[in-house]
Amino acid sequence: MGWMGPVVDDQEHEGWVVPLFADGAQGVGTSSARGVLIARRPDDGPGNGDRVRLTYRDGSTAEGLWQDSTVIRGDGILHTHTSGQVRLEMIDQAEQWRPDAAVVGWAAGCTCGWRGTPWTRVPPELADPTARQLTTAGPCADLEAADENRVRQEWRRHIAGWQALEDVEAAAARQTAAARALDQAVRAALAAGAPWADIGRAAGMTGRSATEWWSTRD
Secondary structure: OOOOEEOOEEEEEEEEEEEOOOOOOEEEEEEOOOOOEEEOOOEEEEOOOOOOEEEEEOEEEEEEEEEOOOOEEEEEEOOOOOEEEEEHHHHHHHHOOHHHHEEEEEEEEOOOOOOOOEEEEHHHHHHHHHHHHEEEOOOOOOOOOOHHHHHHHHHHHHHHHHHHHHHHHHHHHHHHHHHHHHHHHHOOOOOOOOOOHHHHHHHHHHHHHHHHHOOOOO
């Protein structure tokens, strides 16, 4: 999607530039010749092109494509308000794309749900990063590298605490592995007949300390 971040307690933090639209819609960070792909939530309700299922009180069902509050199926148009309908289910969401020109700004986004402060899209002559006003080199909605990096820095500040925790987890794992390896090495040295004084010296402690530490460990 974009910028790989830490995974702490099974929570993923991956960032990207989120295109913003005037009506509050957001892009998922995917663009093509069709424009910008819009993020949709399961609870948004059906949109044109979605496949839906209608269920009626008698248990019968009807499936088709949602189009302007009607459901179109192979044998014609079935109005969603047909008497007896008790449930409307979404079977499959259609992709929704919007033109690049409709993007009014950008924000840093993270897969944990966080969104940064928006940056406004302006014509080239009005671009001013200090005023959070950015522009694009052409009609597309993709930011230039320098501006994308500005947005990315906000995401980096967002994940700083999580990144630090991931570093702690990694250091703790290395410490645990090193302690296990040292235990194994000491047992191997004892099996080979090495005296405690030599083992302690090799481990950076006295022979007595080595004896007290490893003689009580499994």
